[in-house]
Amino acid sequence: MMFRLTAILIVLLLQLFLYLRLRSYIIEKRTLPRSAGPVALGLFLFFNIPVPVVMSYFWSLTHLPAWVMTVLMPLFIWHIATFFIALALGSLLLLRLPFVLALRTAMLHPTIRTQVTTMKETPNFQRFDASRRSFLEKGVIGLSAYSFVGATAGAVSSGEFEITRRTIIIPGLPEQFKGFTIGMMSDIHSSIFMNREDMSAYVKEMNGLKTDMIVVTGDFVNSKTEEVYPFAEAFSELQAAHGVYGCLGNHDFFTKNVDMVAKKIDECGVKLLRNDAVKIVKGDSYFNLLGVDDIGRNMQPDEYFAKALAFAKNDQPKILLCHKPYYFQHAKDLGIALTLSGHTHGGQIVFGTVERTPISLAALASKYVSGHYMLGDSNLYVNNGIGYTGIPVRVNCPAELTVLTLA
Structure with a gap:
């Protein structure tokens, strides 16, 4: 029982982390339609509300009709793909963490804080920052596509x-x-x-x-x-x-x-x-x-x-x-x-x-x-x-x- 509860908690926490990252991106990306936020929330609820039921109830089953497996396959694909995406994004955040902490600590000094603020307002820095954001955005989109395509291919070929x-x-x-x-x-x-x-x-x-x-x-x-x-x-x-x-x-x-x-x-x-x-x-x-x-x-x-x-x-x-x-x-x-x-x-x-x-x-x-x-x-x-x-x-x-x- 404890193992199952721990597994459910880990899955849902990873999903929450990924949803919050996506929500933050949608808020920053003002060119997206207003429906993007509700659609994202709906997707995460749709694929996560069944998780506690599936992971608890299935533990006691000894037989499962083939049609149930077919119905549940999108759920499995979603969680495989999003697990890898969450893992990759989490790793990037951990790699950034020492640099972010070092910068924030340095900016406690008034002179350094003024210099950093001034630098961020220069055209060269803003062009660099825009290019960096574009690169990261394309990278995450590519990672997401690879994850979902790979998970789908794995589901289709699982009997091989x-x-x-x-x-x-x-x-x-x-x-x-x-x-x-x-x-x-x-x-x-x-x-x-x-x-x-x-x-x-x-x-x-x-x-x-x-x-x-x-x-x-x-x-x-x-x-x-x-x-x-x-x-x-x-x-x-x-x-x-x-x-x-x-x-x-x-x-x-x-x-x-x-x-x-x-x-x-x-x-x-x-x-x-x-x-x-x-x-x-x-x-x-x-x-x-x-x-x-x-x-x-x-x-x-x-x-x-x-x-x-x-x-x-x-x-x-x-x-x-x-x-x-x-x-x-x-x-x-x-x-x-x-x-x-x-x-x-x-x-x-x-x-x-x-x-x-x-x-x-x-x-x-x-x-x-x-x-x-x-x-x-x-x-x-x-x-x-x-x-x-x-x-x-x-x-x-x-x-x-x-x-x-x-x-």
Whole structure:
């Protein structure tokens, strides 16, 4: 309940900030029609009055008709676009703040205040100020257009996915496992936004890839225990010659009945590795597949890893299933050859990329957001997932099925 109230408050405060900025602009821009103010107020009320109802009521639903999603999509698009606009404008204000404070402090001195006032009245300064305002105005208009176009495109293409193929070099890999393929899925988030039919379609696609083994790296459900039943129905069809394995994610623990969720996942054919390990055997060779439960706040990752490693006391290569990618350095230090993770959704809402790092909220929590990373000889692969957190939209970050070929 507290999380929901906090989320609603943050959304509404961002909307209030953006509305006040727009209202200030409308007042200053005297060339706009008198109806601009009421229209802006009407838009903000229209898209924000439903927010508390949607964010509170939807939390308890387990099924949502398709037509409701269609009706609500403009609401989702509005909040994605305006969130990014508010974030950008807020960042600009924070960057300006030190200079504004310094100038206002300096102007407390009468001589400096007189000089600044005189300078502002000169034609050169007024031309510069007009040019600056015009540049900022065009920039904000461009930013707004980009945000709404991007959010709309993301909403339209949310059902799309990519199949990513990567070759991963594993030091000491037995010859019999060269060319061995691992199909990877993550962050299913069984919910009103990911129903049984959706999940069955992804299962069919993954089965069609015919990989030797399949792993699912957590967040099977979104937040409720009953969401595991449609998941189990769909994923009972998932098959691979060397088995289907998984680890639990943070959302699986949000259910408060994680053992029941884990039991149903196991029963449907996804073998959960809960701080333990198994040997994947081919002929007379094998490698170790380890899995750990989601590592929550104030918990020590080494304790989880130690329990799993206790089941793999040998010198054969070790592959780890760990929902969050945050612990890659720990895994590397413990001799893990390959860590498979999810959690980040690849950013889900991505507004660009800087040197491989997606510009998204996920990048604030970890530098490992999407794709293949290396520390020395140790590998990490972070899957984008197929489900959603919060709003059922992806922007510049399609859902992903991964095929990893060991070499």
